[in-house]
Amino acid sequence: MVEFTEFFPMWDLLASEQQATLIKASVRRVIKKGTVIYRGSTDCLGLLLLISGQLRAYILSDEGREVTLYRLFERDICLFSASCMMNSIQFEIIIEAEKDVEFWLIPAEIYKGIMSQSAVLSNYTNEIMASRFSDVMWLMEQLLWKSMDKRLAAFLLEEAALEGKGLLQITHEQIARHLGSAREVITRLLRYFQGEGLVRLRRGSIEILDFPGLESLSA
């Protein structure tokens, strides 16, 4: 079992009653792949300590276009599902289970209560937020400066690394949603990649043939 100390490296510096409060308030939850766990400001769920599985945080345009901001994995803490804790968070993130997930849920008010007393917990929370901020800044730079072919190559490599194999079960439409692009653009680029011998396209899947080639394109 993943222990709280693995989520909070500074756990031993908390007072024992603070540790007890956090443990007592935590609820273990299992959620199926595909479920939206948190949707913008409509609810204030709490912090999620991810025991297993994979979460995806994304934003949604008025027309329903999605752009993936970042992903969270085993031992990550999902902070923005408790964004109601902070007055200054004025944006709407959606968080979904990209795989079956199991997590500890710490209610926002409990966490906020301890954070208001504990400099140690507050400073650690600062670091988590700074880390997500860095993820979003990275994405922003991708969007601003990188052309779509580079982004697509990087995306395919990232997916392959996550899946542990070069055969990706993903549609062009799904890739377009991840990258905030249109399906037509992605299809055109993938055909270009296929022409270059980088990938082989099949119905509903993409096989990576040339990892070094994609890497040099994405660099």
Next chain:
Amino acid sequence: MVEFTEFFPMWDLLASEQQATLIKASVRRVIKKGTVIYRGSTDCLGLLLLISGQLRAYILSDEGREVTLYRLFERDICLFSASCMMNSIQFEIIIEAEKDVEFWLIPAEIYKGIMSQSAVLSNYTNEIMASRFSDVMWLMEQLLWKSMDKRLAAFLLEEAALEGKGLLQITHEQIARHLGSAREVITRLLRYFQGEGLVRLRRGSIEILDFPGLESLSA
């Protein structure tokens, strides 16, 4: 004179020796318009408490393109000029004086030292970062979902509000840099706006003629 309590609403909750340490370590500085105050990770200046003037935070591409992330005004605290305080900040922001500025500078290590002891100061710092995060998320949504004509209309209105008048002393090149676009694109759009009676273009300046028109375009 702008007092520390105006920057830190929770000032009275700090211990008196913490207050004394912050005050003693602070240096008052005056910097000329156009000066780059902070450049990415090359230096670790400290927190800036802006007494007067205006700062601009932006990112820079390899090719020298700039995109404005946010601006800071009187009574704002500039946190990322002390980004070395946090390990998890992995992005490079440049901060320049957009007008002549006067500020208190608190060295990063002094601030970090007090933040590590004081939950009050750490929580407040959290709120500052969340606020900047919200600024950046707003910009990201602009970049992703809004077409450039909407962004340009919003930019002209924002400039007019900042300057307190509808006659803007700004070149197309400067606007393009702010919006991460090309001068040609901005010139084309401004001519379109002029054709619609929204603005009048002059050498080195833009006069806003139709505020409600720009507002409905930017909405």
